Amino acid sequence: xxxxxxxxxxxxxxxxxxxxxxxxxxxxxxxxxxxxxxxxxxxxxxxxxxxxxxxxxxxxxxxxxxxxxxxxxxxxxxxxxxxxxxxxxxxxxxxxxxxxxxxxxxxxxxxxxxxxxxxxxxxxxxxxxxxxxxxxxxxxxxxxxxxxxxxxxxxxxxxxxxxxxxxxxxxxxxxxxxxxxxxxxxxxxxxxxxxxxxxxxxxxxxxxxxxxxxxxxxxxxxxxxxxxxxxxxxxxxxxxxxxxxxxxxxxxxxxxxxxxxxxxxxxxxxxxxxxxxxxxxxxxxxxxxxxxxxxxxxxxxxxx
Amino acid sequence: xxxxxxxxxxxxxxxxxxxxxxxxxxxxxxxxxxxxxxxxxxxxxxxxxxxxxxxxxxxxxxxxxxxxxxxxxxxxxxxxxxxxxxxxxxxxxxxxxxxxxxxxxxxxxxxxxxxxxxxxxxxxxxxxxxxxxxxxxxxxxxxxxxxxxxxxxxxxxxxxxxxxxxxxxxxxxxxxxxxxxxxxxxxxxxxxxxxxxxxxxxxxxxxxxxxxxxxxxxxxxxxxxxxxxxxxxxxxxxxxxxxxxxxxxxxxxxxxxxxxxxxxxxxxxxxxxxxxxxxxxxxxxxxxxxxxxxxxxxxxxxxx
Numbered sequence: 001x002x003x004x005x006x007x008x009x010x011x012x013x014x015x016x017x018x019x020x021x022x023x024x025x026x027x028x029x030x031x032x033x034x035x036x037x038x039x040x041x042x043x044x045x046x047x048x049x050x051x052x053x054x055x056x057x058x059x060x061x062x063x064x065x066x067x068x069x070x071x072x073x074x075x076x077x078x079x080x081x082x083x084x085x086x087x088x089x090x091x092x093x094x095x096x097x098x099x100x101x102x103x104x105x106x107x108x109x110x111x112x113x114x115x116x117x118x119x120x121x122x123x124x125x126x127x128x129x130x131x132x133x134x135x136x137x138x139x140x141x142x143x144x145x146x147x148x149x150x151x152x153x154x155x156x157x158x159x160x161x162x163x164x165x166x167x168x169x170x171x172x173x174x175x176x177x178x179x180x181x182x183x184x185x186x187x188x189x190x191x192x193x194x195x196x197x198x199x200x201x202x203x204x205x206x207x208x209x210x211x212x213x214x215x216x217x218x219x220x221x222x223x224x225x226x227x228x229x230x231x232x233x234x235x236x237x238x239x240x241x242x243x244x245x246x247x248x249x250x251x252x253x254x255x256x257x258x259x260x261x262x263x264x265x266x267x268x269x270x271x272x273x274x275x276x277x278x279x280x281x282x283x284x285x286x287x288x289x290x291x292x293x294x295x296x297x298x299x300x301x302x303x304x
Numbered sequence: 305x306x307x308x309x310x311x312x313x314x315x316x317x318x319x320x321x322x323x324x325x326x327x328x329x330x331x332x333x334x335x336x337x338x339x340x341x342x343x344x345x346x347x348x349x350x351x352x353x354x355x356x357x358x359x360x361x362x363x364x365x366x367x368x369x370x371x372x373x374x375x376x377x378x379x380x381x382x383x384x385x386x387x388x389x390x391x392x393x394x395x396x397x398x399x400x401x402x403x404x405x406x407x408x409x410x411x412x413x414x415x416x417x418x419x420x421x422x423x424x425x426x427x428x429x430x431x432x433x434x435x436x437x438x439x440x441x442x443x444x445x446x447x448x449x450x451x452x453x454x455x456x457x458x459x460x461x462x463x464x465x466x467x468x469x470x471x472x473x474x475x476x477x478x479x480x481x482x483x484x485x486x487x488x489x490x491x492x493x494x495x496x497x498x499x500x501x502x503x504x505x506x507x508x509x510x511x512x513x514x515x516x517x518x519x520x521x522x523x524x525x526x527x528x529x530x531x532x533x534x535x536x537x538x539x540x541x542x543x544x545x546x547x548x549x550x551x552x553x554x555x556x557x558x559x560x561x562x563x564x565x566x567x568x569x570x571x572x573x574x575x576x577x578x579x580x581x582x583x584x585x586x587x588x589x590x591x592x593x594x595x596x597x598x599x600x601x602x603x604x605x606x607x608x
Contacts, residue, residue, distance in 0.1 A: 222422065
């Protein structure tokens with residue numbers, strides 16, 4: 001297996017590693033839950049070697065490019081932030097991480113911050129860079145759904161401003177730890193209920209904390225099934241997020257970068273607001289965003 | 305100690321018991337965490353005897369009047385709901401609970417439900433009844449802050465409609481279980497930050513899920529102290545709740561029924577919206593709401 005470089009998406013809870021071959025294609029990948037929150041600062045290198053050691057050769061140095069919470073203050077090494085407006089990824093600001101294993105040469109991409117209103121991202125900037133690497137003239141709006149959904153406006157290759165919503169984390173907290181867990185525990189799903197939740201949020205985006213509660217009386221009074229209430233709750237949260245951003249996406253198409261399930265939900269939700277969107281795979285976006293940096297290390301042929 | 309009857313506020317997480325004397329005054333009280341969620345249906349009686357046994361006499365039957373989640377389907381006995389519009393408490397609908405201990409005669413007050421939009425309360429109806437017992441001609445709006453804050457419109461002695469907000473539970477989830485716990489863990493408080501949170505919510509009540517997140521970047525970028533961010537978070541949640549109810553409290557004074565700390569916060573928040581409010585103690589409201597029912601059992605003199 002001929003590996004040119006390694007891409008790492010190293011977040012709070014998960015680690016994804018991709019081995020990129022001489023032709024620029026992914027030849028192997030590993031996904032596990034060895035996220036930043038599991039590790040102390042001196043455990044990152046050994047964890048990385050455990051995960052990608054079988055890709056390494058004794059007589060060669062493998063370029064490893066990383067983004068995400070691995071570059072946070074509590075991560076492997078604090079890679080700081082670039083201040084928006086800025087390039088999402090700038091090869092001059094990546095931070096080198098010294099390693100004791102001579103087969104590794106590790107660099108981490110800084111996050112992006114916004115001073116007013118205060119906001120931060122780590123990892124999403126690389127995904128945006130990935131889309132821009134393929135679509136260098138794109139001006140418009142990115143939606144990056146997840147635990148903390150990000151919406152970013154990009155113009156002239158720069159992130160101009162962005163906003164984070166706690167949508168994914170709220171869904172998780174409410175369905176796992178709140179009284180609503182009794183009304184939403186389900187492996188099922190109901191697309192109509194999801195759309196109804198979006199529309200309820202669209203009509204009353206300022207009543208979220210009241211609308212969330214309705215799941216409970218709907219169980220108690222009507223016996224509404226849990227899969228309906230779970231999908232409705234998701235629709236309420238995603239719909240509130242989109243409603244709050246009317247100004248941002250007006251007159252623009254939206255590029256959604258995320259995993260398949262999140263992308264499907266957000267595309268549906270945006271459609272309910274009559275907003276067109278295109279989807280770009282989140283893992284691919286990471287690799288495409290890191291690829292130009294790898295060229296500092298290796299002469300990698302363009303993918304065919 | 306001469307006890308005429310016992311008032312129980314038996315909720316999901318806590319039990320409060322009050323011994324009411326011959327003069328109508330509270331002669332003793334017990335508070336513990338033996339809430340409904342800790343107990344199976346056959347443990348309620350023994351728990352009650354453990355808690356109030358020292359108030360009971362072998363040769364007398366003590367009337368015990370209870371409200372709260374003790375009357376839920378998962379409680380001691382399902383006391384059902386009265387359908388709003390309705391009297392908050394109706395002596396004809398209380399539910400008798402059979403006991404094996406001959407010293408007890410237990411009745412539970414039903415909750416109140418609303419069919420459209422679906423909503424439920426258990427315990428707050430008794431507090432509203434308590435205020436109305438003292439102010440029988442009151443028409444207006446009640447605010448009952450807590451884990452699930454309730455706002456109720458009352459006219460002609462009846463609850464007309466009401467709305468529940470998850471404010472208290474969201475504050476607890478976010479400060480204990482979310483990424484924001486890292487930015488809000490503090491025993492301190494900052495009144496100015498609380499007011500700033502209220503005003504931020506007032507300006508953008510539809511952006512709550514984005515505004516909540518700002519605590520995290522304010523820590524990371526500015527080193528804002530945790531007590532500031534905790535109070536700001538509380539202001540955001542309470543401010544969003546009040547902003548959503550503009551229609552409800554327009555032209556009305558508000559009666560806040562709650563504990564001292566919640567009442568102080570909500571009175572401050574309502575003041576920021578230029579809404580006048582009066583405060584009525586939550587525990588006193590329970591006792592005043594149950595007192596008329598006790599008269600079915602005992603000839604209790606009016607308190608002086």
